[in-house]
Amino acid sequence: MKSFIGKRAIASGVSLVVLIVIVFFLSRLTGDPTDLYLPLDATTEMRQQFREINGFNDPLIVQFGRYVSDLVQGNFGQSLRQARPAMDVVLEAFVWTFWLAVITMALVTVAAIIIGSLAAFRVGGVFDRIATFFSLIGAAAPDFWLAIVAIVIFAVKLHVLPTSGTGSVWHWVLPVGVLFIRPFGLILQVVRGSMISVLSSAYVKTARAKGVRSTSIIFVHGLRNAMLPVITVIGDQSAAILNGAVVVETVFGFPGIGKLMIDSILLRDFAVVLAVIMVSALAIFIMNLLIDLAYALLDPRIRY
Amino acid sequence: MVEHLLEVRDLSVEFHTAVGTVRAVQNVSWHLDRGETLAILGESGSGKSVSASAIMNLIDMPPGKITSGTILLDGRDMLKMTPEERRLINGAKIAMIFQDPLAHLNPVYTVGWQITEMMTTHGQTGGGANVRALELLRRVGITDPEKAMRKYPFQFSGGQRQRLMIAMAIACKPDILIADEPTTALDVTVQAQVLELLQELQQETGMGMLLITHDLGVVAEIADRVVVMNSGCIVETGNAAEVYRDPQNAYTKKLIAAAPGKGAMPEERSRQGDPLLHGVGLKKSYGSFQALKGVDFFIMPGETVAVVGESGSGKSTLARAIVRLDDPQEGQVLYRGKDLLAMTPKEMFGLRRDLQMVFQDPTQSLNPRMTVYQLISEAWVIHSDILPKAKWKDRVSELLVKVGLKPDMAERYPHQFSGGQRQRIAIARALAMEPKLIICDEAVSALDVSIQAQVIALLEGLRREFGLSYLFIAHDLPVVRDFADRVIVMKAGEIVEEGPVRQIFDAPVHPYTQALLAASLDPDPDVQATRRAARRRQEGLVPA
Numbered sequence: 084m085k086s087f088i089g090k091r092a093i094a095s096g097v098s099l100v101v102l103i104v105i106v107f108f109l110s111r112l113t114g115d116p117t118d119l120y121l122p123l124d125a126t127t128e129m130r131q132q133f134r135e136i137n138g139f140n141d142p143l144i145v146q147f148g149r150y151v152s153d154l155v156q157g158n159f160g161q162s163l164r165q166a167r168p169a170m171d172v173v174l175e176a177f178v179w180t181f182w183l184a185v186i187t188m189a190l191v192t193v194a195a196i197i198i199g200s201l202a203a204f205r206v207g208g209v210f211d212r213i214a215t216f217f218s219l220i221g222a223a224a225p226d227f228w229l230a231i232v233a234i235v236i237f238a239v240k241l242h243v244l245p246t247s248g249t250g251s252v253w254h255w256v257l258p259v260g261v262l263f264i265r266p267f268g269l270i271l272q273v274v275r276g277s278m279i280s281v282l283s284s285a286y287v288k289t290a291r292a293k294g295v296r297s298t299s300i301i302f303v304h305g306l307r308n309a310m311l312p313v314i315t316v317i318g319d320q321s322a323a324i325l326n327g328a329v330v331v332e333t334v335f336g337f338p339g340i341g342k343l344m345i346d347s348i349l350l351r352d353f354a355v356v357l358a359v360i361m362v363s364a365l366a367i368f369i370m371n372l373l374i375d376l377a378y379a380l381l382d383p384r385i386r387y
Numbered sequence: 388m389v390e391h392l393l394e395v396r397d398l399s400v401e402f403h404t405a406v407g408t409v410r411a412v413q414n415v416s417w418h419l420d421r422g423e424t425l426a427i428l429g430e431s432g433s434g435k436s437v438s439a440s441a442i443m444n445l446i447d448m449p450p451g452k453i454t455s456g457t458i459l460l461d462g463r464d465m466l467k468m469t470p471e472e473r474r475l476i477n478g479a480k481i482a483m484i485f486q487d488p489l490a491h492l493n494p495v496y497t498v499g500w501q502i503t504e505m506m507t508t509h510g511q512t513g514g515g516a517n518v519r520a521l522e523l524l525r526r527v528g529i530t531d532p533e534k535a536m537r538k539y540p541f542q543f544s545g546g547q548r549q550r551l552m553i554a555m556a557i558a559c560k561p562d563i564l565i566a567d568e569p570t571t572a573l574d575v576t577v578q579a580q581v582l583e584l585l586q587e588l589q590q591e592t593g594m595g596m597l598l599i600t601h602d603l604g605v606v607a608e609i610a611d612r613v614v615v616m617n618s619g620c621i622v623e624t625g626n627a628a629e630v631y632r633d634p635q636n637a638y639t640k641k642l643i644a645a646a647p648g649k650g651a652m653p654e655e656r657s658r659q660g661d662p663l664l665h666g667v668g669l670k671k672s673y674g675s676f677q678a679l680k681g682v683d684f685f686i687m688p689g690e691t692v693a694v695v696g697e698s699g700s701g702k703s704t705l706a707r708a709i710v711r712l713d714d715p716q717e718g719q720v721l722y723r724g725k726d727l728l729a730m731t732p733k734e735m736f737g738l739r740r741d742l743q744m745v746f747q748d749p750t751q752s753l754n755p756r757m758t759v760y761q762l763i764s765e766a767w768v769i770h771s772d773i774l775p776k777a778k779w780k781d782r783v784s785e786l787l788v789k790v791g792l793k794p795d796m797a798e799r800y801p802h803q804f805s806g807g808q809r810q811r812i813a814i815a816r817a818l819a820m821e822p823k824l825i826i827c828d829e830a831v832s833a834l835d836v837s838i839q840a841q842v843i844a845l846l847e848g849l850r851r852e853f854g855l856s857y858l859f860i861a862h863d864l865p866v867v868r869d870f871a872d873r874v875i876v877m878k879a880g881e882i883v884e885e886g887p888v889r890q891i892f893d894a895p896v897h898p899y900t901q902a903l904l905a906a907s908l909d910p911d912p913d914v915q916a917t918r919r920a921a922r923r924r925q926e927g928l929v930p931a
Contacts, residue, residue: 285490292443293505293555294477307495382495383539 087387088372095368099361103154106360107147107353115139116163116351137163150357159361160354164347169354173343173362179249180332180339181366184324186255187262192317195267199274200301200309206279214271221268230261230334247336258335262328266320273316277309284308310381318374325366390462391418392595393442393481393563398456400437403449411437412619414455419563424589424596426610426627428603430642430835431806434619435599439565441466443483444473479509482556486568488548492540498524498551499536505558516558523554527584545698546577550584557588564589567599574697574862579906582609601835603646604908607631607915615639628912645837646910648865652889653872661724663688663856664709664824669718671704678704679715680880686824691850691857693871693888695864695903701880702860706826709858710742711735740770743817747829749809753801759787759812760797766819773821786815790845807838814845818853826858831866843870864907868892876900 117133125133134140138149153160159170202214237257238246245254281287282305290304329341336342340359347355379385396416402409412434419425429435440446442458442465458465460480465473477483485491493501499520506516517536524532527550540548549569556564566585570578586609589596598610606613606627613630615623615638623636634640662685671679678701686692694702707713709720711727720727722738730738746752753762763783767774774782784794790811801809810830817825827846831839843866849855861867867874867888874891876884876899884897895901905922909915 285485285487286493288445289483289485289491289552290493291445292477292483293508294474294479295504295508296474299508304493304496308493384494384541 084387087375091368091372091375095364099364102360102364103357104147106357107150108143110348110351110353110356111143111146113348113351116353119350120163159358162347162352162355164350164352164355169352169358172355173340173358176338176340176343176359177362177366179337180325180328180341183255183258183262183328183332183337183339184321187259187324188266188317188321190259191263191266191270191320195270195274196306196313199271200278200306202271203275203278203282204297204301211275215275218268218271218275221264222272223268224264226261226265226328227330227334229264230257230331233257233261234334247334249338258328258331258337261335262324262331266317266324270313270316270320273313274309277312278305281305281309307381311378314374314377314381318370322367322370325370326363391459392421392461393597394418394457394459395438395442396457396459398438398441398458399454400434400441400446401452401454403452410619411451412616415616415619415621416456417614417621417624419595419597421562421595422589422593423611424598424609426598426600426606426613427616428600428606428613428642429616430601430837432618433616435601435616436567437619439483439567439597439599442481442565443477444470475509478505478556478561479559480561481563481565482559482561483565483567484549484552484556484569486571488545488552488572489540491552492548494540497537497539498543501540502536502551502555502558505555509559511559519558520554523558524551526588527551527554528580529554545573546581549573549577549581553581553584553588557592557594560592561594563595563597565597565599568601569598570605571600571602575864575908576697576902576906578605578908585609602908603631603643603836603910604915607910607912608908608919615642628916631910631912641837643910645840646865647836647840647843647863648868648907648909652868652892660688662686662721663690663723664858665719665721666705666709667719667721669705669708669715669720671701671708671713671715677880679708681718682877682880682882684875684882684885686856686858688823688856689850689854690873691859691871692873692875693859693861693867694875694877695861695867696877697862697903699879700877702877703828704880705877706744706828706858706860709826710739710744740766740773740820741823742826743820743822743824744826744828745810745813745817745830747832749806749813750801752813753809753816755801758798758800759783759815762801762812763787763797763816763819766816770820773819782819786818789818789849790815791841805838807834807842810834810838810842811845814842814849818849821853822855824856824858826860828860829862830859832861832863839866846870864892864903876903 115134116137117130117139121130121133138146141149150160159168161167162169162172165172198214202211205211234246234257237244244256245251248254278301282301287300287304290300295304326341328339329345331337332339332342333345340363343355344359346352347359375387379387395418398415399413400411402411415434415438417425417427417438427435427438437446441453446453453466456466460476465476492498499517502520502523503513503516506519507513511519520536521532524535529535529547529550540551543551564585569585570581573581582605585596588594598605600606610627612625613627614621615630615636617638623630623634623639630639631643634643665685667683669679669682670677682701682705684692694705696702704713708715709727714728718728722741727735727738757765760783763786764779767776767779783797787794787796792808792811792815796804801812804812831842834842846857847870850857859867859871871888874886874888875882876891876897878899884891884895884900891900892904895904905918909918
């Protein structure tokens with residue numbers, strides 16, 4: 084088990100290094116940040132000085148060497164825009180996104196599992212048809228559109244929820260609600276499909292022959308077996324939100340990592356872009372590890 | 388009127404499917420009393436399991452529908468009970484065990500949990516259920532019950548798993564035990580042990596036992612009365628021994644006649660010339676598990692050599708080694724004097740057509756998206772020198788006729804055929820290569836007895852016509868007795884005995900061969916009764 088985690092960590096570390104190299108050079112290709120930060124009427128000397136301070140005058144390879152040597156000392160560089168350590172900026176945003184992902188995915192998981200399982204119990208029944216109809220609509224709905232429509236209805240017309248920003252519990256409702264819909268539709272379909280095949284399995288027949296109650300057949304005998312493919316999708320969807328629900332965060336002005344990423348790219352805030360990527364990569368690594376551990380926890384036949 | 392423990396009267400069940408209504412059983416009536424064993428005997432599709440499913444409320448409605456009949460348990464009609472009443476009967480009064488215990492035990496829960504669940508479902512406390520579960524595991528012969536409670540089904544062998552199923556089934560001391568093909572997936576020696584366990588438990592508890600089987604040998608061993616079913620109807624009922632001795636119905640007669648292991652054994656052939664295939668010192672390991680521990684064998688031209696042994700004996704590994712599906716680590720396979728294992732892929736390609744394989748399950752070995760014509764003619768696409776394209780169509784028709792199918796079936800897909808027909812297609816495909824040797828890996832094991840007899844007759848005919856050799860891998864001794872010239876008995880990766888079929892069956896030397904033969908079931912109830920008595924005597928003399 085420890086060696087499994089170790090091997091995974093090494094493999095992920097290697098990909099992270101490759102990623103950093105690629106992003107470092109690619110981001111420099113977007114151009115010189117100087118023009119974006121200094122006023123239009125700044126003098127050539129001022130521009131030169133700005134480049135000097137931030138080291139943009141050195142050859143790229145020297146800049147990269149400096150970045151790497153700072154990195155191994157735990158220094159992720161300065162944010163040009165906010166003039167403070169890039170990692171501080173990123174972690175602050177990450178906390179917001181983290182809670183957004185946790186709350187959304189917790190709600191999605193509980194709702195999709197319960198509704199998907201019940202739909203699978205009577206395939207083709209009224210409940211199944213309603214659940215399938217709405218989940219397919221949910222899985223297909225584009226989130227930028229949903230976000231705007233939600234603002235129009237709940238904020239502009241009904242005045243019950245704030246349009247954007249943070250500050251109260253109510254500010255979370257629309258972002259969570261909009262982010263909820265697509266993974267919910269998707270995971271519900273996976274739960275339903277997985278559950279249908281599990282419920283027609285031989286061991287469920289045994290459980291019926293034992294006289295086990297229907298609720299117990301679904302949620303004890305069936306669910307644990309049906310969860311393996313479901314967990315993969317849950318992990319996938321969680322990772323997607325953790326990496327920044329770019330559209331939803333932007334539309335709702337939510338100070339998460341997705342919005343930070345877009346802003347930093349647009350403003351060529353290189354240190355922040357790189358720090359965002361490192362944090363996201365680490366989050367994905369941990370997420371995948373958790374999925375693998377959940378596999379082993381659910382199915383005794385899987386051991387690492 | 389006498390009240391039976393369980394009585395099925397006039398039961399009819401239909402299934403509404405996309406292709407139309409299937410009448411699974413029609414007007415079936417039978418009864419079961421305390422302490423007796425009733426066998427329902429039938430081939431696949433005969434509807435032999437349907438009445439049991441109806442009793443256990445396992446028929447999904449829709450697509451199923453019970454169109455007529457009553458099922459009386461102690462005089463009460465189960466079909467008029469509420470679902471909750473039915474649920475409380477399942478497990479407590481009527482328990483059931485199934486064919487494939489690995490698939491029928493929940494893979495993700497411990498054995499202890501699954502057994503105690505049976506009891507807690509029917510109102511026992513957790514602590515009491517735990518004590519009883521330990522007692523049950525001990526009773527069904529599981530060693531170290533405390534440890535077994537914490538293990539998962541995949542950590543047991545097939546026979547042990549069936550014992551676990553039995554322990555679970557008898558946990559609430561049911562009045563009736565339904566056993567649906569309880570030993571079909573098990574090795575012969577394990578089958579004998581499991582059947583004996585069931586008989587002992589029945590004597591201890593006095594429960595009525597309903598046994599669903601396709602195997603005349605199992606009926607002969609364990610049943611008091613038998614119900615013979617064919618295409619949804621009961622064709623004959625009666626005392627098991629009487630039905631075997633004096634069958635009234637034409638179908639029953641056919642079924643008994645088709646039972647293998649009664650014909651004359653072939654005379655030993657004189658051995659002349661060089662062997663067609665000669666294996667020397669074959670060794671194969673998977674990790675620390677030695678599947679083949681140095682196996683030597685030979686096959687003469689035109690000879691049928693059977694390899695028998697139980698699961699894990701290495702017989703399939705041997706077959707795969709010969710055709711190089713899975714190369715052994717040591718040894719030689721000499722085909723007409725040349726070592727196949729030392730050949731380059733190109734040299735091997737030329738010889739592939741001489742060595743063909745027919746697998747156990749034609750549903751899996753035939754590509755479902757190819758027509759019969761494509762399946763058979765693929766041989767000539769790969770080996771283009773066999774036949775010019777213009778003659779393919781005629782040759783496919785010819786081969787289909789040869790294996791007992793019709794030429795106009797060439798455009799159909801595998802799923803449109805029955806199991807026996809599919810195996811014929813697989814044989815036709817092997818024949819298309821014009822092979823010298825066909826390796827049959829359990830090629831008739833999955834087939835019904837009457838179909839089995841036909842396929843064996845087909846293989847025998849082809850041998851005479853083309854001088855084919857067969858390596859016939861099987862666990863079923865009676866079939867081997869009818870078909871093979873020579874028998875190789877394998878155990879744990881080694882050949883323990885080898886000889887002409889008469890010698891192996893009439894005068895086996897190795898104790899393992901003797902045990903295999905003693906455990907194999909004869910379709911004749913009288914023969915089985917004699918063997919049973921002998922076994923009891925022996926056990927009486929040598930206490931465990």
